[in-house]
Amino acid sequence: MTAGVDTGGRAPGRPRSAHVDEAIIEAVLGLLAEGGSVETLSIEAIAARAGVGKATIYRRWSGKEALLVDAIASLKGPPPEPLGESVREDLIRLLSVGPKKPDERTAQIMSCLVPEVQRSPERYRLYQGLVEPRREVMRQVLRQGISSGELRADLDVEVAVAALTAPVLIQRMLRWHPGLDDESLPARVVDTLLAGLAH
Amino acid sequence: MTAGVDTGGRAPGRPRSAHVDEAIIEAVLGLLAEGGSVETLSIEAIAARAGVGKATIYRRWSGKEALLVDAIASLKGPPPEPLGESVREDLIRLLSVGPKKPDERTAQIMSCLVPEVQRSPERYRLYQGLVEPRREVMRQVLRQGISSGELRADLDVEVAVAALTAPVLIQRMLRWHPGLDDESLPARVVDTLLAGLAH
Incomplete structure (x- = not known):
């Protein structure tokens, strides 16, 4: 650990x-x-x-x-490993790691660290060192999906990583929307984003 | 104000x-x-x-x-009003409100408030009172888009609101990804989500 x-x-x-x-x-x-x-x-x-x-x-x-x-790092758990089964399964898997059950204690701790990270360039650098490998794993899954034809060739990979990760993150950290069920959120986010909003 | x-x-x-x-x-x-x-x-x-x-x-x-x-509330600016032109334009507009320019001061203040909100049920309630009207404006734009046929009829509206809002929020609050340009992020998020990730 x-x-x-x-x-x-x-x-x-x-x-x-x-x-x-x-x-x-x-x-x-x-x-x-x-x-x-x-x-x-x-x-x-x-x-x-x-x-x-x-x-x-x-x-x-x-x-x-x-x-x-x-x-x-111990709160976040070990960096996830994609299984390479399907983009959908891999993305849900990546978004489901972290605290096994998003609990109040984790929300409390994570939220306490937010201002600390913003306050110090050195901590911001350490924080980026924790986040970047996780972003990179997701980028690889997306690039793999583009190669396999599962995903659009013109996908904005950086924004896709942010759009997949951010809803789960703010829910875990901020309890952003009390009406969203934490358990099912990763699959709902992945399905909504894969299909797209447009008709 | x-x-x-x-x-x-x-x-x-x-x-x-x-x-x-x-x-x-x-x-x-x-x-x-x-x-x-x-x-x-x-x-x-x-x-x-x-x-x-x-x-x-x-x-x-x-x-x-x-x-x-x-x-x-003054940091967040007044609740935005959609123009009703197109779903795309309205969503970009909604995501672009807030601090005119996401600056370090706002990031600092917002991040300081995160643990405070988590610590007190009363503050969490006040925070939800600020966020919920903004979520509702976006829901209305999405429902309107479903009615007009611009958006899929089976759209998961709650998750779409979260997926649209969260990337902009974590970028503004956490400076989550130093490689993302804050200015162009709302349009990139909207376009990526409208089109969907799948081929």
Whole structure:
């Protein structure tokens, strides 16, 4: 879950404990869910909540920012892999990953991070680093669909990625429309967009 | 700009000054843009920044929450009116309203409000009160388009509203994709969705 982001000074040969990693990530998410801002989030508070020492955290992460990226990545889940069955199935699959069940806690945490990301160019860069690989997976599915003839040759791929992703995102993050059912939304979005609005 | 939300105890017959209203709203937006949270936003601070007395604010608004709703409404601009020319033109028009130019200040303020809205059922209700009339205008355009035969008869109207609105919203609020041009996005979204993704 935290692979590739641990840039901390972990002693060579010391085995990582997945359990401890998870407890630390969970502590970050718990503090954010309770309304803590990134500014007020301290390694001390995270350590106390996870029941570990500060040194244990610093052995695993270079600091708060790196830890935060892993915490968000854990909410988002691993980058999805398309199955290559059909464009429709792949798109629904891509839009259905993320928190297994969009819950209030996730909405709370994600929404807390929005202003933090806007406030700092460095965080915006980290955020783009999380989002871009996911956009790229969807682009590949769309390009594949163009090649196979399932999709229009003149498709505006970048806008299609945005139009597919955004409704699910705002629903998960903002609870934008209380009348939309979260569970069925990915399939409804994909079907509506594939068919198009025009007669 | 503040019509219909002023529930404060304004003395009968006392004329409203649009200039003072604007200065107060501008003070709220300025404080939010500088990273102030709704919790830390005080009538004292707003009054000081606007150069008015607290009583002046309380004559115009019942309190902080009502003032906040008007401040957000002023960012969003007046609810748009479709021209009834064509579905395409009307949809582009509806998606192009809001801040004339999506700027960093608006992104900052809007993103600051996201967690505040999630945190309080009362604010969520106020937020829905702002969003729902805008959704309804777009629904009407879509239903009109179904009637006129421009749009498919079996259109999933609720999902179409979400799919049209969401890409513009996340771009404005999150600067979701640095590669997308904000100016041309509404037209690109509308054209992509009208035509559909499928071949």
